[in-house]
Amino acid sequence: MTNGSILIGSGEATSDKSFVAFDPSKNEALESHYAEADATHVDKACALAKSASEVFSETSPEDRAQFLETCAKEIEAIGDILIETAMQETGLPRPRLEGERGRTCGQLRLFAQEVRQGYWLEATIDPAMPDRQPLPRPDLRRRNVAIGPVAVFGASNFPLAFSVAGGDTASAFAAGCPVVVKGHPAHPGTGELVARAIQKAVKQCALAEGVFSYLPGTSNDLGAALVSDPRIAAVGFTGSRAGGLALSRIAQQRHEPIPVYAEMSAVNPVVILPGALKGNAAGLAKGFATSLTMGAGQFCTNPGVVIAIAGAELDEFVDTAVGALGEIPAPVMLTSGINKAYCDGVQRLEAKDGIALAGRGTPAEGNACQSALFRTDAESFLKDDDLAAEVFGSSSVVVSCADESEMARVLEAMEGQLTVTIHMVEDDHDLAGKLVPILQEKAGRVLANGWPTGVEVCHAMVHGGPYPATTDSRTTSVGTLAMKRFLRPVCYQDLPDALLPDALKSDNPLSIPRRVDGTWG
Amino acid sequence: MTNGSILIGSGEATSDKSFVAFDPSKNEALESHYAEADATHVDKACALAKSASEVFSETSPEDRAQFLETCAKEIEAIGDILIETAMQETGLPRPRLEGERGRTCGQLRLFAQEVRQGYWLEATIDPAMPDRQPLPRPDLRRRNVAIGPVAVFGASNFPLAFSVAGGDTASAFAAGCPVVVKGHPAHPGTGELVARAIQKAVKQCALAEGVFSYLPGTSNDLGAALVSDPRIAAVGFTGSRAGGLALSRIAQQRHEPIPVYAEMSAVNPVVILPGALKGNAAGLAKGFATSLTMGAGQFCTNPGVVIAIAGAELDEFVDTAVGALGEIPAPVMLTSGINKAYCDGVQRLEAKDGIALAGRGTPAEGNACQSALFRTDAESFLKDDDLAAEVFGSSSVVVSCADESEMARVLEAMEGQLTVTIHMVEDDHDLAGKLVPILQEKAGRVLANGWPTGVEVCHAMVHGGPYPATTDSRTTSVGTLAMKRFLRPVCYQDLPDALLPDALKSDNPLSIPRRVDGTWG
Structure with missing residues (x-):
């Protein structure tokens, strides 16, 4: 069913040069040439x-x-x-x-x-309007x-x-x-x-x-x-x-x-508001660990940053998350190159000041991805852009903030994202109301009480966002x-009906919705 | 009512440096400093x-x-x-x-x-859809x-x-x-x-x-x-x-x-089909001369190129247009710089091979614009991009084509435009039908039997077009x-109603049209 050809129009073409694919599970070249x-x-x-x-x-x-x-x-x-x-x-x-x-x-x-x-x-x-005055x-x-x-x-x-x-x-x-x-x-x-x-x-x-x-x-x-x-x-x-x-x-x-x-890339910040964290730190941590490790974290919408207010609940969140990561099998990554970049990225974070490894997930062999969770504080995070850089794979950074205003400052300092997630309960609505305007300026999609991985294909979806998430x-x-x-728009002025495209002909042969004189019908 | 200030927010600001405006009619500096x-x-x-x-x-x-x-x-x-x-x-x-x-x-x-x-x-x-399977x-x-x-x-x-x-x-x-x-x-x-x-x-x-x-x-x-x-x-x-x-x-x-x-710029080609030219060469020439000289030709939609099939009718069109240009007063241009650029542009065309001056309009003094009409043939026009370059002001080039296919070739070679105009009568519809697809690829607006100057502000207008007409x-x-x-789109996922923007709240407080589950209502 395949022969390694280039497909041009209805035909096939070959080339002097060829390449092979790799099986990342076995870390070995496959036989077919392309x-x-x-x-x-x-x-x-x-x-x-x-x-x-x-x-x-x-x-x-x-x-x-x-x-x-x-x-x-x-x-x-x-x-x-x-x-x-x-x-x-x-x-x-x-x-x-x-x-x-x-x-x-x-x-x-x-x-x-x-x-x-x-x-x-x-x-x-x-x-x-032939009779309109003055023209x-x-x-x-x-x-x-x-x-x-x-x-x-x-x-x-x-x-x-x-x-x-x-x-x-x-x-x-x-x-x-x-x-x-x-x-x-x-x-x-x-x-x-x-x-x-x-x-x-x-x-x-x-x-x-x-x-x-x-x-x-x-x-x-x-x-x-x-x-x-x-x-x-x-x-x-x-x-x-x-x-x-x-x-x-x-x-x-x-x-x-x-x-x-x-x-291009995003770290998809997840903000956990105080009310949501209180009483449900462990539940959130488990959901987070599942989202972080899904597909070995190889999603544009992977949750690479978690932002919350420091305290015993956040400690519980981190501890539970680390525990959960240790119970999730380490899946193989797409390519050895991606795996190497992931390992390098985790190592770079480990070597940084102001950030500490909270824990690693299930140990990994070959091209598998051992997840990693880091902790830092807002001050360190704001000082060093590298801490907010994407590590493609199951790596995430938890940022502890002193208070609500520091949380807002961290969010305001983030670059453009595909998604921003906010966890809240009813008691958090006042604070959430203040943060949503910041969040929507940063991202194409604002989610509540969920996880950013999983992108629905529908009419209302926006999988995009301010630079550098996209161009x-x-x-x-x-x-x-x-x-x-x-698509680009084209305007036709006084074109005879016979020459107009069907979409614009007077009797509307396509039976499509049209805006006539300002009103959609 | 003015004092030459910079206006920043609700305040005024001044500067060490200032400049003056010019009266282009008198070609002298005005008194006020800005x-x-x-x-x-x-x-x-x-x-x-x-x-x-x-x-x-x-x-x-x-x-x-x-x-x-x-x-x-x-x-x-x-x-x-x-x-x-x-x-x-x-x-x-x-x-x-x-x-x-x-x-x-x-x-x-x-x-x-x-x-x-x-x-x-x-x-x-x-x-x-909480019950949807599998998710x-x-x-x-x-x-x-x-x-x-x-x-x-x-x-x-x-x-x-x-x-x-x-x-x-x-x-x-x-x-x-x-x-x-x-x-x-x-x-x-x-x-x-x-x-x-x-x-x-x-x-x-x-x-x-x-x-x-x-x-x-x-x-x-x-x-x-x-x-x-x-x-x-x-x-x-x-x-x-x-x-x-x-x-x-x-x-x-x-x-x-x-x-x-x-x-940025455009020459807004006007295509005159054989049927339209036959019998109405003089009428079209007069309309063209009016459009070309309106506002001293200082419009983005000024008709800078006319394309038609060579013959006695096209000669009549050119002769009548030159005659009409001689009867239209030469209006002053916006600035002496624009006037100088116009004069230089006309001179450059005069010095070119393969193009000839058909005639100039009413002689102009000071910063006024003496209109200019040139003639060239399709072959010369296709060989030299400079002949299709915009001369901002009342200058236009008539391109004679040997036949319909040469006309199509000239159009295909044009760069992106704001407008393309086509003059036709019923007999021309077959040919027009073949050309419209080329025209709409070249421009944001395709006009029939009119002139490109005059841009209606309405819902259907497109004042834009492929590069380099616009970016x-x-x-x-x-x-x-x-x-x-x-504008940019933002998607909100599972956000509580109280936190949604009014445009998206469940009871539609703005009473705006919305697309719900695929259908606009």
Whole structure:
């Protein structure tokens, strides 16, 4: 079902260079070889994408929805080999990958529904006023159109939901944009299986072949060539801060700069208010330990910082959390590189002044992740930005504050985040009311009495946030709003009805909701 | 009514340095001196803006709408001195400035109405599903919030509608963002009058004084300091490509990069299809000459390129246009610098190969603009990008194409534009149908059978377009959609009702339209 090819449009391509994947559980190379795509492949894929762009963008909502649903169907049709391949390449357990496959296909189907509903077109009509004084008003109609071919960079930590057919690809397709995926080298077999499923869906739906291409590869040059290509109109990326910023710089230096939607890093502070901590320190600690160690902490929304007021309850929270961490098995991390970076990060924190190790979790071998919990005080935390830096994996820092105002100062000093969580009971509402305005300035999602891991794919979701959590706080990479990243508005003035796009024709042939003279109907 | 002060919050400030304005009609300096703002003033204004940001962003839609309306009322209350001052500083005639004042106040009132309607909040609720399998869904609610303090750079060519209280300021206020205006040095008296009107409105509405500050000045350093200030969250700019790109670079190099919405330049191609040209060459030529010379051609939407198929009708169009230009008085330009740049631009085109002067308009003295019409053929036009470069003022280039396919090639080669216009009759619809997809890829607004000058302020307007017309094709700087530039989404998960913002509380106290479980109601 895979042969290690590069997939360009409906065809396959090979390359002089190849690479292999690793099994992180066994810490050994896998047998299959995968072709390493280069600038020549980028050129061909982008030329095809551009040639498909106009026709694909004007496919009807129904046709596009069916394409998204066909992608989901074809991914499901891959069968268990997809799960087995992903398990081998990522070390993630079967239930997690089965769940992720469900989410990936559910996400494609949600976008299909969203495309059909038609709100995303923002069809807006200001009818002509020929008799208006002193000047008549022309007929003005606006809709959203696809921005053009999108480059998608698969993430390592969600080999399905944020990779080849993940949220970026699904939302770009939904918007009517061809996609060129730069496959993540950590799961090339998984990537190729999914890419072939999309290739089939393109063919089944009789779409132009340039709608999708897949370029596996290990080099930064490949990514740079893709973002530099003048036919690429936008970039979706999930990964490290260094990677996201590098792509942003390349995009800015193009003759025509383009938007890069990079979802980069966050420590997702969890604030525990006094009332919540009192009486439930142990319960919260157990919930926290579960959230911290889920997926070996390899989530963008992993709770890397806990903020609370010092005292016996906080001590109990820390002690219980350390105890719980010791009872949770140490899961294998995605790659040896990620594991090494995690170990280095924990070591760096251990060597720092003003911070102390509270405890480590279950000892780990090979590429497994031994969780780590640190304690510091607000003063030390505020003095040293490194203590608030993300350590990708199950590492977290508990910050003890002297009082409420110090807690607020710590929050105000935080950089942009994907999420901020606040634990509270009724008695905490006054304090929470003061903190929520700070929290919403720092993050794309504010949660109460839960844990940040687990991101619902729905209409109200914002998986985004102020820099440096992402490069564009005005957007989300999860949920139906993610489509907006790949759309731009166009206004048509006095265009004859026959030449207007269906979304704006007078008799509304798509039967979509439209805003006419200021009112949505 | 003016004393040349810098206005910071509710106060006035002075400076060691000052500058004077010029009367472009008389080409002489005016008497009044205006304080030159510097980095110290930027720091104070931004600190105040930041301190006002949270409270202003949470004012109710009704309060914010009343503030916008009060701004309009206070600008009208300035009286005729505003028109007289602007006439003296810009050389623009009274009716134009009276119209522009009407548009400026109308725009503030339209945003007031938009804020009240509440669509801009995009309030979206996905209710909890506690019994969902395998995992319950939490309660998720999303709304838009203000992005933070906005820096606005006034434009020279619209001393009211794109300056101190222009579209950028109105849309930022509407979104709930404090504004720091960098006043344009070409109309400092006009700027101060309007700034004082806004200062009064802030006071009357009992808003935090940091909601508005006004920094007049002539130096690039002032603008750079403003865009570099860490408290500024976004920038609105209308002006030259060099200016817009310089501000974008500064914004990208900040520790925290921010969006710059720069509306920079365009030549707004006008395509005349064969049927439209046949029989109406002279009528179109007269309409074109009027559009080209309106406001001395100092519009972002000035028709700087005309594309048609060669032949006797096109010769008639050019001859009639040259004749019409000779009958239209030569209006004074905004500044001697703009006039010099215009004269240099026309000279550069005259010296080029492959392009010929078809004729000049009414001879001009001083800073007046003698219009210029050039002719070239498609081949020459495609070979030399300089022929498609904007000459700010009443200069335009007619491009003769051999046939329809050459016409399409010329259009495909154009860079991003604010507008593209197409003249057609019924017989042209087939050809127009083939061209519209190219046109909408090139521009934010596609017009039929009209002229691009004149931008309606309404819901459907897009005054934007692909780079280099603007730095962000996903946005508009005119019309209610302009608010979106200054908003970002925030999601609230399981937040108790008492702590939710009014827009998302369960009983909908703002009575705004909301999307609940996927459906708008």
